[in-house]
Amino acid sequence: MKYQIVLLFLASVCFENAISLNEAQMKAGIKLIKNTCRTKTKITDEQIAKMHEGVWDDADDVTKCYCHCALGMMKMQAKNGAFEYELFEKQKPMIPETIRETLIASVDNCINAGEGLTKKCDLSYAFFKCVYLYDPEHYMFP
Structure with a gap:
């Protein structure tokens, strides 16, 4: 738990100060988000793997809420649960140049x-699903 708190602190410092990360650091942050949200939502490794394989179950509320948790931890989420571009804009300088x-x-x-959706988990899920379907080869979210 102490390790997670330290990583979250470091991630927040990087986000706020726009320090560029390398791919390994970004992947470590994504792994932390994945592990935290897996515990919080009780999603299985199989459910996560299915998303990364392109199998998106639109009826699976656990997967949707996992996406909501992940987007929130990534600090790119509006209060209604939707992706917020302005928050993403602040993080652009941190993204490794290679990706x-x-x-x-x-x-x-x-x-x-997520246009037209109202539930927080549905909004986050719609964003991640769209990103995957747009470019499955480079999908790297939790």
């Missing part, structure tokens, strides 16, 4: 992915 262009293109494509 910046593809990640920004995916996010730009999915800004309004």
Whole structure:
């Protein structure tokens, strides 16, 4: 638990100070988010793996709430649960140059992915699903 608190602190410092991360650091942060949200939502490794394989179960509330947890931990979430582009803008300088262009293109494509939805978990899920479907080869979210 102490390790997670230290990593969360370091991540927040990086986010606020716009320090660029390398891919290994970014992957470590994603792993932390994945582990934290897995515990919080009780999602299984199989459910997470299915998303990364392109199998998105639109009826699975656990997966949707896992996405909500992850987007919140990534500090890119509006109060209603939707992706908030302005918060993403603040984090752009941190994105490793090797993946910046593809990640920004995916996010730009999915800004309004949850349009018309009202439930927080549904909004976050719609965003992650859109990002995956736009560019499955480079999908790197938790």
